[in-house]
Amino acid sequence: MQLVRRVCLLRALGRHDEARTLETDEFPSTLAAVRSSLDSSALPDSEVQALFEAEYLRVSEASLLAELLAEWFQGGSRSSSSNLPASPPRAVHHNPRGDGSHAAAPAIADLLDQMLEAESRPHPKPHRT
Amino acid sequence: MPTILTERPTSSPSASPATSSTGSTPANGTVSGTARRSDHKVILLGFDLGTNKSCVLAGAPGSADFAVSKVIPSVVGYVKEGIVDGIITGNQRLLFGDLALQNALHAELVAPLAEGIISQQEAARDFFHHVRSLVDPTGQAEIRAVVGIPANAGSAARDSIRQCAMGSFERILLIPEPFLAALGFREDGRVGQPGYVDPVTNSLFVDIGGGTSDLCLVQGYFPTPDDQISIPFAGDAIDSLIMDDLNRTYPNNGLTRGRIREIKEAHAYVGAIRKPIDVRVILGGKAHTLELGEVLGRAANTLIDRIYPALTSLIARAPSDGVVTLLQNIVVTGGGSQIKGIDTVLQQRLVDDGYEAPKVRLAGQDYKRYVALGAIKAARSARDNQWQVLLG
Numbered sequence: 001m002q003l004v005r006r007v008c009l010l011r012a013l014g015r016h017d018e019a020r021t022l023e024t025d026e027f028p029s030t031l032a033a034v035r036s037s038l039d040s041s042a043l044p045d046s047e048v049q050a051l052f053e054a055e056y057l058r059v060s061e062a063s064l065l066a067e068l069l070a071e072w073f074q075g076g077s078r079s080s081s082s083n084l085p086a087s088p089p090r091a092v093h094h095n096p097r098g099d100g101s102h103a104a105a106p107a108i109a110d111l112l113d114q115m116l117e118a119e120s121r122p123h124p125k126p127h128r129t
Numbered sequence: 130m131p132t133i134l135t136e137r138p139t140s141s142p143s144a145s146p147a148t149s150s151t152g153s154t155p156a157n158g159t160v161s162g163t164a165r166r167s168d169h170k171v172i173l174l175g176f177d178l179g180t181n182k183s184c185v186l187a188g189a190p191g192s193a194d195f196a197v198s199k200v201i202p203s204v205v206g207y208v209k210e211g212i213v214d215g216i217i218t219g220n221q222r223l224l225f226g227d228l229a230l231q232n233a234l235h236a237e238l239v240a241p242l243a244e245g246i247i248s249q250q251e252a253a254r255d256f257f258h259h260v261r262s263l264v265d266p267t268g269q270a271e272i273r274a275v276v277g278i279p280a281n282a283g284s285a286a287r288d289s290i291r292q293c294a295m296g297s298f299e300r301i302l303l304i305p306e307p308f309l310a311a312l313g314f315r316e317d318g319r320v321g322q323p324g325y326v327d328p329v330t331n332s333l334f335v336d337i338g339g340g341t342s343d344l345c346l347v348q349g350y351f352p353t354p355d356d357q358i359s360i361p362f363a364g365d366a367i368d369s370l371i372m373d374d375l376n377r378t379y380p381n382n383g384l385t386r387g388r389i390r391e392i393k394e395a396h397a398y399v400g401a402i403r404k405p406i407d408v409r410v411i412l413g414g415k416a417h418t419l420e421l422g423e424v425l426g427r428a429a430n431t432l433i434d435r436i437y438p439a440l441t442s443l444i445a446r447a448p449s450d451g452v453v454t455l456l457q458n459i460v461v462t463g464g465g466s467q468i469k470g471i472d473t474v475l476q477q478r479l480v481d482d483g484y485e486a487p488k489v490r491l492a493g494q495d496y497k498r499y500v501a502l503g504a505i506k507a508a509r510s511a512r513d514n515q516w517q518v519l520l521g
Contacts (some may be wrong), residue, residue, distance in 0.1 A: 020321060108312065108510035111329075114351035115304065116515060 003030055004051055006058040056107055172196075174266055174298070175505025177306065177498075178290070179203055180242045180340035180365065181390075181464070183256075184501035186492075187264035198262045200497050201226035205252040206236030225259045230387070241293075244340035244361050245279035246286040249294060257297035273516055274298040275504035277306040280343040280352075281359030300516035304507055307334040307345030310354055310462045312503030314492055320448060331451050332458040333443055335436060335475075336500070337465020339364040342432070344439050346447055346455075348440040350511060358439040362432065364464050367393060370428035371421075379419065382412055392421065398469035399433050402426045408461065429468050437478055444484070453485055461501055462492035 003026060010019035035043055170189070177184040180203060187197040206229030208222050217224070225238055241253035261272060267393055276290060287303050287471055309327045319325040326332070329347055336343045342363045346356040368389050375382055375389070384392075388410070396406050404422035412418075440459070447455050456479070461472055472489045479487035492499055 053179045108507055109512050109515065112302070112304075112507065112511055112515045118351065118353065 001053075001055075004055045005026055005059065008052065008056045011056070057110060170270045172270045172272050173505055173508040174260070174264055174272055175501040175503070175508055176260065176274050176276045177309070177500035177504060178242065178276055178278070179338055179500075180240070180245055180363075182339070182497065183260075183507075184498050185260055185263060186501045186505045188505065195505075198498075199263065201260075202230055203240060203242055203256065204229050205239050205241060205255050206230075206232055207239065208232070208236045223255060223259075225256065242340065244365075245338065245359075246282060246340075247293060250289065253293040254297075255288075257294050261297040265413060271300070273296040273300040273302075273508055273511075275302045275304055275309075275508040275511070277309045277500040277504055279338075279341045279359050280304050280305045280307055280345055280395070281341065281361075291517070295519045298519060300518050302460075302479075302507065302511060302516060305343070305345065305352065305357060305506065306338070306500050307336040307343045307346060307357065309501075309503030309507065310334050310336050310460075310492070310499045311345070311347040312506050313499035313501070314460060314462070314503070315506075316458070317506075326454060326458050328458060328460065331454050333440070333447075333455055335440065335459065335461045335463075337363050337432070337436070337461065337463040337468075337471075339464065342436055342439075342465065344436070344443055346443050348447070348451065356443070358443060360439055362435045362436050364390070364393070367397065367428045367432060370431060371424055374424045374428065375419075375421075379412075382410075385409060386410075391428045393425065394464075394467065396421065397425050397429045397467075399426070399429045399474045400470045414509035415416075429471075432465065432468070433471070433474055433478070437475065439476065441479075441482070456484055456487040459487065459489045459491060460492055462496045464496070466491045466496050 003022065007019050007022050007027065017088065031043070031048065172187055173190055175184075175186040182239065183201050183203045185197060185199045186195050188195045204226065207223035208217055208224065212235050214220055216235055218228070224232055229236055229238055239249050239252040241247055241249050241256045242432040247253045262268070264270075265272060274294065276289065276294070278290065282303070282305070290303060291301060311332055311334050313450070314328050314334075316325070320327050330349045332347050334343075334345045334347060336345070340361065340363055342360045344358045344360075345352050348356070368386060371393060372384070372386065372389050375384060392408055392410075396408065403424055403426060406425060407418050407419045408421050409416060409418050444452065444455065459475070461475070465471065472491050476487055476489040479489070495502075
């Protein structure tokens with residue numbers, strides 16, 4: 001689990017080479033060891049995939065929360081706690097036109113979350129020329 | 130208005146299960162109408178619902194294989210009264226796709242869509258039923274369909290699709306086509322490799338269909354309305370221009386829309402006028418050769434004139450730090466990508482306007498399948514709580 005988190009964290013930070021090294025060198029042997037310690041049907045690939053997806057989302061949200069808190073702490077000495085964000089944190093790559101970073105490969109399920117979230121609030125129609 | 134319910138269970142994300150979970154009681158206490166098919170197998174469907182052609186890819190959850198892979202003309206044929214037994218195979222009253230077109234003399238042909246959205250509800254409902262029967266002949270499975278929609282599809286157009294899908298599919302997700310094209314075009318095995326630019330991370334897709342041309346910035350998040358431009362000018366509009374032009378030059382030529390489309394698909398081009406392009410046609414039972422170089426060029430170049438401003442408009446909206454990479458990743462897909470020279474003409478116009486080393490490329494021969502491929506990838510990745518459940 002820790003290894004999965006490290007991979008996701010590295011990817012969220014845009015350090016893809018290190019993430020890939022972990023995934024290709026360390027992860028297969030760790031996974032094999034975990035599987036051999038359990039019964040043969042334990043931890044199929046689909047569960048591993050789900051584990052990565054869940055962890056990626058968690059790391060993304062934590063990253064954004066950290067960013068928001070950092071901003072808040074920086075501004076905290078100047079103003080009151082009303083600077084706290086009113087809305088719940090969202091994953092870093094959920095922010096359209098955020099920091100312009102295109103480093104992380106987004107998970108499809110996360111993109112669908114964004115779509116559903118956008119659909120649930122009123123928005124202007126797409127441009128039609 | 131169809132009744133839909135988006136399930137929002139609190140469980141952690143997980144891959145789609147191999148069997149249905151629709152027997153559960155949703156948060157609002159409504160019992161799902163799909164319970165009749167609970168405990169049966171689930172079939173995932175990627176459905177590119179096109180104005181002229183639709184593509185269907187279907188498979189089981191957890192499998193990379195497709196049990197069904199078909200491109201079907203989006204047309205329903207209602208067999209006319211009084212047709213003698215045996216004329217239509219199996220004496221069917223309802224025909225679909227190629228079979229409908231082959232029996233055009235004996236059936237009233239109805240296209241369910243116009244300009245990318247449903248215009249004939251009954252035909253659309255029949256068409257959806259047909260798609261269901263293709264992917265699940267037993268009628269017992271739970272169908273989870275991701276359906277591609279034009280970038281401009283508003284809530285009425287979406288509701289219309291859901292309404293028509295009721296009774297055919299149990300769960301549905303409606304996703305803009307150019308975004309699905311990017312997903313379908315993505316080579317998943319190469320994501321993360323050095324030198325590979327993931328189209329889902331930073332690209333601009335130009336999807337030229339029959340009814341609409343949809344342009345979309347795909348930049349690692351789900352496209353917002355600002356990232357998409359839809360133009361109600363595409364293949365059908367080119368057909369109309371060709372037809373009008375021909376009618377002026379050759380009055381009473383008797384060429385059908387279908388024949389015009391065939392001519393366009395075989396010869397259309399953009400750029401400098403090419404002459405001669407001689408096309409053999411049958412008019413009044415006699416063979417004639419028409420020189421169509423100018424007619425075809427004029428009509429297709431109109432498409433460029435409509436698309437190019439939208440293309441530059443979207444480029445202007447892209448974040449400045451990613452725009453150089455974006456310019457390297459402009460992809461033309463859909464039937465319009467088969468118009469000769471469309472990539473080079475768009476690229477040259479960008480170069481002429483001073484854009485930095487733009488690269489416009491074609492999606493390739495698989496252009497008919499990318500939207501459906503993206504749709505089934507989305508279906509395979511969607512969590513249980515992301516599907517909208519259609520309550521009959």
